[in-house]
Amino acid sequence: MKINAEDIIRGDQLTGARLIRLLEEGDPAGIGVIKQLYSHTGQAFIMGITGPPGSGKSTLVNCIISEVRRRQLKIAVVAIDPSSPISGGALLGDRIRMRRHTEDDGVFIRSMATRGHLGGLTKTTRETVLVFDAMGYDIILIETVGVGQDEVEIAQFAHSTAVVSLPGMGDDIQAMKAGLLEIGDIFVVNKADIDGADEVVEQLRAMLDMASRTPGQWLAPVLKTVASKERGIVELVDAFWQHRTFLMDSGHFAEHSYNWEFQFFRHLVMEMAADRIFSDIEDSPARQQLLEDLKNRRIDPFSAAEHLIREFAPG
């Protein structure tokens, strides 16, 4: 069944879901549609929300959806689901979340399993964001678990990222903040009705104060929320919007978008080059021999790769 780009542009969710599925499967037809859509993208505000398992991100996302809808904005969510790194899935979570917003045309939620080969998740997430963008969602919210390089990379897709922590987590989480400090535009201490919330807020503020900051730079706020009781959500959405205004006024918005696209482009080039190089190994006795030598440690992988690249593009 052919996918009509027009149906995507007018925001049809069924067609959108079908296109995303095609893209996840790596179907070239999906890419064909993206090409047609591309000039319609670049409009959405991409928000990120990242935090460790157990920090209540999903509840927070649900609250953000409701608040954003109250403001008459359309929102699409990409949830990078760590629950199933290999087998895919995450359907249960999908269903639970969807139930609340399922009859609302202004909301589209998609859980992505972290399946697939190297860079697969990053690639599919980028493509999904493009589809949502073309569909006309004002906001695209990317939810990630906030540890691991891929997650950090995906968090960097966002124009504006909120880092969620919570009171009383172990040393591992406390230490994690040092790195997350650099990707956070907004800091959220969720479950702030638990003992120790103020201490975490203080710690975060102290760490942010220590970080070097040039004049005119964004000052990341530290907010308290209780997502389960829908507390602090208005302030959180306000903070996202203030950061958006800051980015727009400072010219960082356009710059960020271009960096994002260039990285996407570079990644595509890498993948296409590798596909091209490896697709004809079967037909070439010399390359078969190279693999055989590699297998028997007669050649090291670096020399073998250099050899292949030289052959592919001499000069």
Add this chain to the structure above:
Amino acid sequence: MKINAEDIIRGDQLTGARLIRLLEEGDPAGIGVIKQLYSHTGQAFIMGITGPPGSGKSTLVNCIISEVRRRQLKIAVVAIDPSSPISGGALLGDRIRMRRHTEDDGVFIRSMATRGHLGGLTKTTRETVLVFDAMGYDIILIETVGVGQDEVEIAQFAHSTAVVSLPGMGDDIQAMKAGLLEIGDIFVVNKADIDGADEVVEQLRAMLDMASRTPGQWLAPVLKTVASKERGIVELVDAFWQHRTFLMDSGHFAEHSYNWEFQFFRHLVMEMAADRIFSDIEDSPARQQLLEDLKNRRIDPFSAAEHLIREFAPG
């Protein structure tokens, strides 16, 4: 200062640390040394240990080191440190761990920050494993946080992976097990002196029983440990060794090693191809124009990438 491959092969730790640093920095001289070392690799047993923050992995790793040393085996540890996804660091943890084993020549611990560009962590970890292998360590233990695609991918480097969970974690962690089930060869419930340990053991056993299993397949054991009291460590190391024997007897050991190396090779090819393609963009007005068009959304990234690849390798 030139690095002598001979010094690596005889296991000199200072030279090893210097080589790893070169590789982390992407210095071509480091790769030159790896090429010389390569025929000396392929001997080590690569163990993985993965689990969420707070599961006590680091304490467990410390115990494993002591037990392995008691058995007169040399061990190197690669700790993939989630504490600093961008800024690097993890030095404090390094120092604390090193203190205990610092005067022991049979132990080498290296913490890797998850910094760097796409695939950077995966690449550096592979290279570090090769260095340790050439240095003659009997065991290379890779410690990862167990969420996120990169972590899963790195866990797959290991011949044998232990997945750590603990009693009473939130739903997120419970859900995570579904995915980790597939990468675990051994399951460990750490902090097993806390209430609820037996329930987690039961849950895991039930999940493992449900998973389809072909005859002759490895039956993953579920073990209880209390790392802080050094309980259950002998059994854990025994389980790793039993799995090693299973892999050796079934031919999976060699197969696994080759898959590992082929993925490494494929990744190198991708990186080299991209470097080659992008290195001369500055000099080419046509490519500059392509980037300009991309920036202004006059061309989509897919079409632009296809164009570049066609130009790079016509035919």
